Amino acid sequence: MTRRRRQAGGGPETDRSSQVYARLRDLIVRLRLAPGARITETDAAGRLGVSRTPVRAALQRLTQEGYVVVSDSGRRRRPVVAPLTREDATELLHIVAEVEGLAARYAASLNPKLRAQLGAELRRVNEELRRAAQARRPDANQVFELDHMFHRRLVEAAAGSRLLSLHEAIKPQAERYGRVYAAALTDEISTSVEEHAQLIQAVEAGDPDGAQRAVLTNWRNAAARLSHVIDAMGERGSW
Structure with missing residues (x-):
């Protein structure tokens, strides 16, 4: 026994x-x-x-x-x-976009006080991300962790248990691509920061459609930029 x-x-x-x-x-x-x-x-x-x-x-x-x-x-x-491929990157990041887009929609539907608190927190993390990317010698790990924190906080703010489970299941599988992005596309982080700012504005304004659209745009643009890197370096490139 x-x-x-x-x-x-x-x-x-x-x-x-x-x-x-x-x-x-x-x-x-x-x-x-x-x-x-x-x-x-x-x-x-x-x-x-x-x-x-x-x-x-x-x-x-x-x-x-x-x-x-x-x-x-x-x-x-x-x-x-597993090799890093543009097809896999696109599929994974598009799935993440859909999951986080739904979370953003929920976040923009919170009461005004909670939206303001979330907006302030996301703005703080986004500013840290901007500074990290603009450093003389950007730390790719720090850039990745700050971007990860931004998206994680968005999801945790309003997602229910089922959506959180979906996010926890798919997001780690995209981590390799996120780290490649942070290391190879540091100069593009400013674009991500601007896209994050649009998301924050939509959440604070209580605009579910705008918040969802901002997340979808952010991840789909990231997938497109990352695909160019993979094409240039090779699908099994020396990462």
């Missing part, structure tokens, strides 16, 4: 698998594991100091979530880091 309870609640092996998953995912989204890079259970286990079992479970989860794909080249099927 004790063993069954322990297995049902998740034991050390489950915890280890979750830790390995988190570590590999972090390496992938931060582009330290390059698109197209091979991942072998033996090598990953050795580097992370674990057995192959949690690595195998972590790779299965990463494959289900789209971070890893199975290559059929050669005699054996091998897991590799």
Whole structure:
């Protein structure tokens, strides 16, 4: 009975698998594991100091979530880091746009006091983002985190549990593209800041249509700009 309870609640092996998953995912989204890079259970286990079992479970989860794909080249099927492609970027960012657009619509429908509070907070983060992008040596990680904070705060302000779940499911999958954008398109962040400002104005004015439209424009423009970068650097480029 004790063993069954322990297995049902998740034991050390489950915890280890979750830790390995988190570590590999972090390496992938931060582009330290390059698109197209091979991942072998033996090598990953050795580097992370674990057995192959949690690595195998972590790779299965990463494959289900789209971070890893199975290559059929050669005699054996091998897991590799999913390539960055313009099609994938466009699809992911357009999905994020729809989810966040609905959240923006809800945010613009809040009562005036809450809209004013949210607008002030978004304006503060947006100003920090502007300053970070205009620094003499912009920190791409800081730029990404501030942009992420802006959008996350918008969603959290008004989205219900189902919409939050959708956002939490899809947004992490777009993180690699967000980091590429922040690193390769720092000069374009000023455009994003202006688009954010239009969103803030619509939220404060209680304009649901305008708020939703501003979010859709922001993400669709980002997808278009990012597609140009991927075309220039190659879908498996040296990120």
